Amino acid sequence: MVGAETAAAFVARRLREMAPAFITDFLGVDVALVPVPRSSLRRVDALWPPLEIANELRAQGFGSRVIECLDRRHAVTKAATAASNERPKAKQQFESLALKNPLDLPAQVVLIDDVITRGAQLLGAAWCIWSQRPDVTVRGFAVVRTISNPADFSTIADPCVGHVRLGRDEECFRLP
Amino acid sequence: MSGTPTEQLLGPLNPVELRFAPAALWTAGDTTLLLRHPRVAIVGTRHPTPDGIRRTQRLVKALVDHGAIIVSGLAEGIDTAAHTRALELGGRTVAVIGTPLDEAFPKKNAALQKRIAQEHLLVTEFAPGIPVARGNFPRRNRTMALVADASVIVEAGAGSGTISQGWEALRLGRPLFLLQSLVAGGLAWTTEMQNHGARVLASTDDLLHALPTDDIRDAVSF
Numbered sequence: 001m002v003g004a005e006t007a008a009a010f011v012a013r014r015l016r017e018m019a020p021a022f023i024t025d026f027l028g029v030d031v032a033l034v035p036v037p038r039s040s041l042r043r044v045d046a047l048w049p050p051l052e053i054a055n056e057l058r059a060q061g062f063g064s065r066v067i068e069c070l071d072r073r074h075a076v077t078k079a080a081t082a083a084s085n086e087r088p089k090a091k092q093q094f095e096s097l098a099l100k101n102p103l104d105l106p107a108q109v110v111l112i113d114d115v116i117t118r119g120a121q122l123l124g125a126a127w128c129i130w131s132q133r134p135d136v137t138v139r140g141f142a143v144v145r146t147i148s149n150p151a152d153f154s155t156i157a158d159p160c161v162g163h164v165r166l167g168r169d170e171e172c173f174r175l176p
Numbered sequence: 177m178s179g180t181p182t183e184q185l186l187g188p189l190n191p192v193e194l195r196f197a198p199a200a201l202w203t204a205g206d207t208t209l210l211l212r213h214p215r216v217a218i219v220g221t222r223h224p225t226p227d228g229i230r231r232t233q234r235l236v237k238a239l240v241d242h243g244a245i246i247v248s249g250l251a252e253g254i255d256t257a258a259h260t261r262a263l264e265l266g267g268r269t270v271a272v273i274g275t276p277l278d279e280a281f282p283k284k285n286a287a288l289q290k291r292i293a294q295e296h297l298l299v300t301e302f303a304p305g306i307p308v309a310r311g312n313f314p315r316r317n318r319t320m321a322l323v324a325d326a327s328v329i330v331e332a333g334a335g336s337g338t339i340s341q342g343w344e345a346l347r348l349g350r351p352l353f354l355l356q357s358l359v360a361g362g363l364a365w366t367t368e369m370q371n372h373g374a375r376v377l378a379s380t381d382d383l384l385h386a387l388p389t390d391d392i393r394d395a396v397s398f
Contacts, residue, residue, distance in 0.1 A: 001188045040346075040373035047192040047349030075371045081386070 008049065011143050012056035020159045026139065027062035032106050036113040036125050036140075037072035037097065039079070039088075053143060054112040069105065070125055071098045079117040080146070087117065089170045093124020094131075102132040109138045116142035118172040119164030140164070145174070179203075179303065185210050186323070193348060196318050198301035202277050204293035209245055209270050210323065214387035217247040217272075217324035217345075219317070219338045220254030220331040228331035231355060232257040235328065238380040240267030244387065247272060247324045249316055250285050250292070254330045259288060263296075270297045272323055274316035276304045299323065317341035325388050326351040328377060331358055339365055346372050351386040353377040 002010040015023060027033070035050035042048060054066045076096045079087040088096075111125050122140035129138050147153050162175045179200030183189055185207055189197055209215070216239050218232060232254050236246055246262035248255040250271040262269040271292045273281070277300055280286035292298050301319050302312060314337050321327055321344035329352070332338040342365075345352040352374040359366050359376050370376070377383055 001190060004188045006190045038373065041371050043343075043347060043372065045192070045195065046347040046372075047190075049349065052190075075373070078373070081375075 006052060006056070008052040008056040008143075009059075011053065012060045012062070014157065015057070015062075015159065016060040018157065018159065022161050023062075023159065026161065027057060027110060027141065028108075029064050030106065031063045031108045031110050033057060033063040033066045033112050033141075034069055034105075034109050034125075034129075035066070036111050036121060037070050039072070039077065039121070040075040041072055049114040050112045053114060057112070057141075063110065064106070067104060067109075069100045069102070070128065071100060072096055073098050079121060080115045088120060088124075090120040090123040090127060090166060090172055091170060093121050094127040095124075097125060097128040099128050099132050102129070105129065105133055105136050107136060109136055111138060111140040113140065113142040115144045115146065116140070116164075116174060117146045119174040120172040123164050123166060123172055145176075179301075180207075187211065189322075193322060196344070197322055198315075198319060200301070200303075201319075202300050202303060203297060204277050205295070205297035206268075207297060209268055209297045210299075212245060212268075213389055214243075214325045215245040215247050215270065215323065216383070216387065217320050217327040217341070218254065218258040218330060219248055219320070219327065219341055220329055221333060221336055221338065222251050222253040222255075224253045224257070224331050227357065228254060229257045231357065232330050233261045235330070235380065236261040236267070237265060239383075240265045242384055245270060247320060249273065249313075249320055250280075250289055251313075252282055252285070256285060256288065259292065263291070268296055270299060270323065272299045272316055272320040274300070274302070274312035275308045276300060276302045276306055278304060279308060281308055313337050314340040318344045321345040321348060321350065324350070326353065326383065326386060328353045328355070328383065329358060330355050334363060334365065342369055342374065343372075346374060351375065351383075353383055353386075 033054040035054045058066050074096050076088040126138040164174050179202040182197050182201050246269045248258040250273050259269050275281045280289045317340045321341045327345040355377050
């Protein structure tokens with residue numbers, strides 16, 4: 001909680017207040033918000049931060065609707081707390097995910113996550129969607145991006161658009 | 177006699193936390209401990225092995241050395257070892273009990289309970305006069321998961337009430353750690369909990385890194 005509101009509500013409200021121009025396009029009214037499953041399996045009533053974030057973004061007028069169409073079939077190591085050589089790669093992420101009701105997806109989807117490290121989870125989730133709906137444009141949104149070098153850290157609130165790409169050794173690279 | 181609303185003591189709760197949160201808590205002692213971080217629950221069987229007691233004591237020392245508040249349930253075994261070690265080390269401790277404040281279970285922990293109520297903090301969701309029943313204790317464990325920033329299960333068998341605390345911590349999205357020695361036992365529930373996000377506690381550093389601090393909470397304002 002941040003004061004009297006949830007962290008997800010706080011972030012969505014601040015994003016609406018800050019309103020960087022690219023966000024209006026990125027999370028526009030023709031975009032479906034798809035929460036990314038947790039790294040572990042999840043019981044039905046358990047906390048699912050990406051869903052909370054997606055619902056709060058929607059409540060602030062971002063996107064057209066929230067679609068819970070991705071499921072985790074088996075647990076993978078949580079990247080945010082794992083050593084860099086133990087983080088699951090995009091292929092492992094893809095193989096651990098399942099897509100429900102693929103025909104429900106509109107032409108544009110934004111995957112919603114809480115933390116992005118190198119982006120393997122987002123890429124694995126996008127790959128899962130493209131495996132059944134190659135026609136869908138998939139982008140990703142995360143509230144927090146990790147910064148390895150403390151010297152690169154300047155401010156807490158720093159919305160930006162970047163890229164995740166897959167290297168030849170199956171490692172993901174995120175810019176910025 | 178009414179207790180204090182839970183959100184007044186713990187701060188605002190999110191919808192997942194509210195689902196099983198008691199409407200009110202009865203407390204004796206320093207309630208500011210409920211607003212300080214990190215609070216770590218250390219729980220386990222009422223019938224621990226000597227190794228289980230030693231591991232509990234080592235873990236409590238590492239946490240107290242880092243300023244953590246030790247939370248447990250004042251039951252026999254691991255709980256008692258956790259509270260007692262915290263007191264010996266001059267640390268702070270919170271007992272979340274399954275009886276009303278004016279009753280003790282087990283009775284032999286009555287003196288320890290009284291000391292915690294006077295010098296630290298005693299918490300219960302059971303109003304005065306509520307009979308002590310078996311069903312109180314899993315509820316107590318669920319509430320303890322809510323009170324703590326993270327939970328650690330030291331030793332527990334297949335039917336242990338501690339398991340309900342582990343599942344509740346996972347449901348709440350709070351860190352849950354299982355001691356390496358517990359996982360090595362190959363119990364089905366430890367594997368299942370790991371599949372749902374529980375982590376194996378290989379070193380206290382892993383635990384310390386997973387905990388919130390007051391400094392971090394203060395810093396998040398922009």
